[in-house]
Amino acid sequence: xxxxxxxxxxxxxxxxxxxxxxxxxxxxxxxxxxxxxxxxxxxxxxxxxxxxxxxxxxxxxxxxxxxxxxxxxxxxxxxxxxxxxxxxxxxxxxxxxxxxxxxxxxxxxxxxxxxxxxxxxxxxxxxxxxxxxxxxxxxxxxxxxxxxxxxxxxxxxxxxxxxxxxxxx
Amino acid sequence: xxxxxxxxxxxxxxxxxxxxxxxxxxxxxxxxxxxxxxxxxxxxxxxxxxxxxxxxxxxxxxxxxxxxxxxxxxxxxxxxxxxxxxxxxxxxxxxxxxxxxxxxxxxxxxxxxxxxxxxxxxxxxxxxxxxxxxxxxxxxxxxxxxxxxxxxxxxxxxxxxxxxxxxxxxxxxxxxxxxxxxxxxxxxxxxxxxxxxxxxxxxxxxxxxxxxxxxxxxxxxxxxxxxxxxxxxxxxxxxxxxxxxxxxxxxxxxxxxxxxxxxxxxxxxxxxxxxxxxxxxxxxx
Numbered sequence: 001x002x003x004x005x006x007x008x009x010x011x012x013x014x015x016x017x018x019x020x021x022x023x024x025x026x027x028x029x030x031x032x033x034x035x036x037x038x039x040x041x042x043x044x045x046x047x048x049x050x051x052x053x054x055x056x057x058x059x060x061x062x063x064x065x066x067x068x069x070x071x072x073x074x075x076x077x078x079x080x081x082x083x084x085x086x087x088x089x090x091x092x093x094x095x096x097x098x099x100x101x102x103x104x105x106x107x108x109x110x111x112x113x114x115x116x117x118x119x120x121x122x123x124x125x126x127x128x129x130x131x132x133x134x135x136x137x138x139x140x141x142x143x144x145x146x147x148x149x150x151x152x153x154x155x156x157x158x159x160x161x162x163x164x165x166x167x168x169x
Numbered sequence: 170x171x172x173x174x175x176x177x178x179x180x181x182x183x184x185x186x187x188x189x190x191x192x193x194x195x196x197x198x199x200x201x202x203x204x205x206x207x208x209x210x211x212x213x214x215x216x217x218x219x220x221x222x223x224x225x226x227x228x229x230x231x232x233x234x235x236x237x238x239x240x241x242x243x244x245x246x247x248x249x250x251x252x253x254x255x256x257x258x259x260x261x262x263x264x265x266x267x268x269x270x271x272x273x274x275x276x277x278x279x280x281x282x283x284x285x286x287x288x289x290x291x292x293x294x295x296x297x298x299x300x301x302x303x304x305x306x307x308x309x310x311x312x313x314x315x316x317x318x319x320x321x322x323x324x325x326x327x328x329x330x331x332x333x334x335x336x337x338x339x340x341x342x343x344x345x346x347x348x349x350x351x352x353x354x355x356x357x358x359x360x361x362x363x364x365x366x367x368x369x370x371x372x373x374x375x376x377x378x379x380x381x382x383x384x385x386x387x388x389x390x391x392x393x394x395x396x397x398x399x400x401x402x403x404x405x406x407x408x409x410x411x412x413x414x415x416x417x418x419x420x421x422x423x424x425x426x427x428x429x430x431x432x433x434x435x436x437x438x439x440x441x442x443x444x445x446x447x448x449x450x451x452x453x454x
Contacts, residue, residue: 004174004176004177022174023174023176023177023220024171024174025171026172026211029171045170045171045208045211045212046208046212047208047275050272059248059274059277060274060277062204062274062275062278064207065204065207066203066207066278067177067222070222113274116273131359131360132273134272134358134359134360134361135272135274135360136272
């Protein structure tokens, strides 16, 4: 069979991208190999580990379970794009302060899922954080430090809001 | 691994999709949310010649309220089900159960129709639809038909779907005020495949009337426990009644999987049923 290729056009981290891609290529391989954004990791390639989590049109998805051609016309944000995002920056610092990573393989996916949780107003309740991150596997940390890091960002953000409210009255 | 090569079709209308599927020269596989088919392709368990991508068919992304029913298009994603005010109001069992289906990133892509068409024995949706007495509307280039969920799910990945047919929508009776719903699943961690699970609906529960008790992840498809339903009919919740209902589960055909033997599955079915019924009882008081 001839390998089918299609031309696609999408916005990745704010940049317009036009490329020709094999229809069988999944989104995360396209982002890594053709766009050169190697921040998203490829773990299990079956939707279980969450290392490939990226944002497509405002929602987090598994980059290994979507074809690149399906992202034609979409807006995609990868971990490189989240690095400039306020929550993303706070989380990066918190992960480093709390030793919430060792090998770092799961980290881009962990950060992406955590950003989604925090930006949606998730609480500091440890069970809720664990439940939200249950689709991201970490084989090093035992999750404790990751939950600490996510909770700390929410606490600091909440404290900041309370303080500025206090100052204005 | 990576998916094998295939030809990619991305129809923009349902009619075009059905025309693609009607051609029997090639092995055509509809692609809905891709949260099961894509892993199967990546693992080389599936290798269709043609992928017919349904993701541009916005005409299958509806949730309508009808007279005493809710109609849900097959391309509605789990996240959209959870966000829908119509679903929250009229299908309380979904509000209870859908958060247990996989993880956020999967629910953002996975569709109700995809889960129905695949009929994974471990999936929640077939059991939910049997418990709700839903029906499945199928379309092909030559017409459409409606099949009760009780008759649709046949075996492991096996349904009443025929070559060239597509799941168009799901029709679910709206809950009435006396109806009660229960759901419980045992999984190693939240969102993982269940080791055993159950979905229950009842016209009323004190005493039990019109129960539908449907298990998933214990047999080759969503299993309805009609014998246990008969034992409970007309009874009031008590330990003795629950024990009798558990004994009545012996008539079901349990299957082992890589995590648990047939005997363990049979035991866990009793456990999840008891917990779901206890939950319904607690909510009612």
